[in-house]
Amino acid sequence: MFNVTFEPACRNNWHIHHSDNAGGQMLICVGGRGYYQEWGKPAEELVPGTVINIPANVKHWHGAAPDSWFSHLAFEVPGENASTEWCEPVSDEDYGKLK
Numbered sequence: 001m002f003n004v005t006f007e008p009a010c011r012n013n014w015h016i017h018h019s020d021n022a023g024g025q026m027l028i029c030v031g032g033r034g035y036y037q038e039w040g041k042p043a044e045e046l047v048p049g050t051v052i053n054i055p056a057n058v059k060h061w062h063g064a065a066p067d068s069w070f071s072h073l074a075f076e077v078p079g080e081n082a083s084t085e086w087c088e089p090v091s092d093e094d095y096g097k098l099k
Helices: 092-096
Strands: 002-006 015-018 025-032 034-038 044-046 052-054 062-064 069-074 084-085
Touching: 002 092, 015 062, 025 034, 034 052, 052 092
Parallel strands: none
Antiparallel strands: 002 069, 015 084, 025 052, 025 069, 034 044, 034 062
């Protein structure tokens, strides 16, 4: 389990939690306002109490809203042959569309 805090406008790169069986990640939002987005889907706003279940092998990113600090607890779900692949940054253009 990790306690992660992002300053305003901070976000991680797109990434994938790979696993051959089970695996993935869960986020529990505990402070501020942020976003979670899966590849090819619209971003979801995250506020305290929001829980996100990220299945293995799903490309995604998460981070703070442009105007807010954001904190979440991140739980790595055990899986077989689990690894994390870090991909490209979330573009400023796409991030700038979020409110």
